[in-house]
Amino acid sequence: MMRWIWLSIALVAAVAGLLSFGDNYLLRLATTVAMYVTLAVAWNIVGGFTGYPSFATAAFFGLGAYASGIMLVNGVPLGVAWIGAGVVSTVFAAALGLAILHLRGHYFAIGSLVVADVLREVTNTWVSFTGGGMGLNVPLVGGAAAAQARFFLISMAILAVAATLTAIWLSRSRLGVALQCIEQNEDAAQVIGVDTRRAKVAAFAISSLFIGIAGAIYASWTTYIDPSDVYDVSLSVKPIIMALLGGVGSLAGPVIGAFVFLGLEELIWRNSLEFHAGILGLLVVALVLFLPGGLRDLKGRSVLTWVRDKMKGRTL
């Protein structure tokens, strides 16, 4: 508990510092990391707590972005549009969950992967409603550029904190116990009276609420969205890598992973534009093979002793 209090104090101090002194680049970076934290923490509720490897993050993100964008174009106030986008995403996730959450393991992964593609095609084709492949210009939030940047950072940071607090609450709730049981042995969970379908759909819906709102804030932040941008498969993959980096299923893991991932993105990606997808792939393979519990596995040991242990074939 103390750890969490210190962490929050540090976080608040960092955000306050950024808001007073940060330049545009730092503000943009901080907003991105808040978005990544939101996506990774939300993914972890389904992928980590429940053990269902979802690739539907991009679907909820894009749906939230478009739902909010279309509402804003039609004159709905900003706050209402963002919350509304979360509701749209949640309702969609609940319906989708009823349809595909009975699939397990790889089958569920594939089932969730195609959802973003389907939504992208619908968005592309339904030109009169969505603007189609031309994209959608989202109405500007008024004010000076610097004030806008601060506004989006605050919004995204609040969302990230809300997602994290929800994950903490969930891990201590009755629903959290149900998800933990499902993750470890779904058949046994049912036999001890867990309504597995309801628990899984609830986890999926809660997770998508935050992803949908993240998409909505993103749409207002960038002021322009198009289907290939907000339904991009990398939006589904990145949160998984973040969770893998920090430790799947843990509370702090996805948060730490999001920070580390953004660091890597800034360092490696921009210096190797041609091969960054390749590096992403290698990173996933290395993580799964050597650090299945995430960077935590390295804790308290130098890389050298870790390599030596590995060579001797000891388990971590």
Next chain:
Amino acid sequence: MTPLLTLTNVSRRFGGLLALDGVSLSLTEGEVIGLIGPNGAGKTTFVNVVTGVLKPTSGSIVFRGKRIDGLRPDLVARAGVARTFQVVQPFPRMTVRENVAAAALFAGGVATRTEAVAAADSHLEFCGLAREADKLAGSLSLAGRKRLELAKSLAAKPKLLMLDEVNAGLNASEIDDALRLIAAIAAQGITVLLIEHLMKVVSSSCSRLAVLHQGRLIADGPTQHIMQDEAVIEAYLGRRYAEAQKGAGI
């Protein structure tokens, strides 16, 4: 005596195989009944059909006056039917206590996690697992995991407990411990259906035996009577053995 569970003409088909073929059986409240039969006789299918894991192809199952056939497993569990698995099914990365507390929380009708933990501790004490409470369930020995299955199913506050080969793989002294435990469970008034392979186990703990053979119920009655039944001996030990017994005048 009112029947606790009544199966009427229950069948379950897997493709061309009738795993259960028109089984009718009635369990009386408070009894310990053994369900025996050779490998592949349909014993585990019987448990799966009653607990809702499988839907019966035909027939009806009534538990405490309510139809439960085709009901989801979690609802059957909450109605008061608990089971153990032949292959133990713990939540491996939860502690022993958390495993049992989860069962109390969902099927046992306990309202809060604190109460669930308290209930779990008493069930662990009863099953002789109190010292193992903080270990991870995955680290227990086979005998320990079998006891954990028992503790979990008891935490679900069952009226009917079906034990699927709870003694398989245990040594003689572990079996004796398990039998004492089963007797103590029955003494609490819980109806026990013991699915067994080992004759020694059923003959000492069950007052009544039901025998499945190729999906059909071929015998049902008091233990002593059933164990001398010709059809049962034939199904179990083969025709030649049965004929030799008759020839020897036993």
